[in-house]
Amino acid sequence: MELKDKIDLKNLPKHVAIIMDGNGRWAKQQGKARVFGHKNGVQSVREVTEAGAELGIQYMTLYAFSTENWNRPRFEVNALMTLLVTTIRKEIATLNKNNIRLRTIGNTQMLPKAAQRELEEAIESTKDNNRMTLILALSYSSKSEIIAAVQSIAKQHKAGHLPIENIDESSISKALYTKDFPDPELMIRTSGESRISNFLLWQLAYAELYFSPVFWPDFRKNHFYEALLNFQLRERRFGRTSEQLDEPS
Ligand code: FPP
Numbered sequence: 686m687e688l689k690d691k692i693d694l695k696n697l698p699k700h701v702a703i704i705m706d707g708n709g710r711w712a713k714q715q716g717k718a719r720v721f722g723h724k725n726g727v728q729s730v731r732e733v734t735e736a737g738a739e740l741g742i743q744y745m746t747l748y749a750f751s752t753e754n755w756n757r758p759r760f761e762v763n764a765l766m767t768l769l770v771t772t773i774r775k776e777i778a779t780l781n782k783n784n785i786r787l788r789t790i791g792n793t794q795m796l797p798k799a800a801q802r803e804l805e806e807a808i809e810s811t812k813d814n815n816r817m818t819l820i821l822a823l824s825y826s827s828k829s830e831i832i833a834a835v836q837s838i839a840k841q842h843k844a845g846h847l848p849i850e851n852i853d854e855s856s857i858s859k860a861l862y863t864k865d866f867p868d869p870e871l872m873i874r875t876s877g878e879s880r881i882s883n884f885l886l887w888q889l890a891y892a893e894l895y896f897s898p899v900f901w902p903d904f905r906k907n908h909f910y911e912a913l914l915n916f917q918l919r920e921r922r923f924g925r926t927s928e929q930l931d932e933p934s
Pocket of ligand 1: 705710723726730748751754768772901
């Protein structure tokens with residue numbers, strides 16, 4: 686039996702978030718420059734996107750570039766931006782063919798103009814697709830996102846639109862970049878690191894975390910299926926007891 690066939694399609698996470706980590710170490714292992722790792726990471730992006738869409742995952746968020754990544758050597762940042770532009774340009778047709786909608790989260794105003802234009806075009810061209818939404822986190826940091834949300838809520842309050850006692854989970858969720866998407870139920874991080882690294886801190890409150898030892902450029906469909914099978918073994922209690930989960934609601 687193939688790994689894929691063991692997955693219970695009725696118990697899939699609606700939204701999977703992925704920290705694609707280990708490109709640099711993968712390249713170094715082979716005596717190559719870090720950028721070689723990023724280039725090879727694009728194939729893994731294709732694989733998980735295709736695997737997710739084939740199974741019926743509705744939302745997939747990929748952490749492609751963090752706010753902190755701007756501090757990397759100029760050469761590496763430029764290479765990543767160029768890779769982003771060329772990849773998006775090359776993949777628009779495939780996204781449309783597979784009925785996948787592209788969206789971004791993050792402070793994308795910080796990206797070079799060419800990357801912003803390419804992304805806008807891809808978002809516009811795929812906006813009516815409804816099989817899966819692929820969300821790229823670009824120039825993203827969760828703390829900045831939360832700061833922007835607090836500022837927006839303070840403005841709404843000051844303008845008289847939001848009394849303090851009405852500030853609740855929903856008003857905060859609506860002020861985040863992710864307002865149009867459900868929270869991820871599963872977060873995968875590759876490369877053996879077990880950290881969240883400023884990624885979706887609010888949204889991952891109840892997510893199952895899965896850490897794979899595989900470096901991102903080696904991550905293939907079967908690794909993704911393993912993460913989903915592991916997710917399906919877990920009991921999601923949301924603060925309740927196991928016994929409560931067995932009771933009819
Ligand atoms: C982390 O590895 C990876 C990144 C910072 C960039 C991820 C980008 C891609 C996979 C390519 C482009 C993606 C799209 C969506 C077009 P790292 O450099 O932190 O590796 P290290 O931890 O081994 O140094």
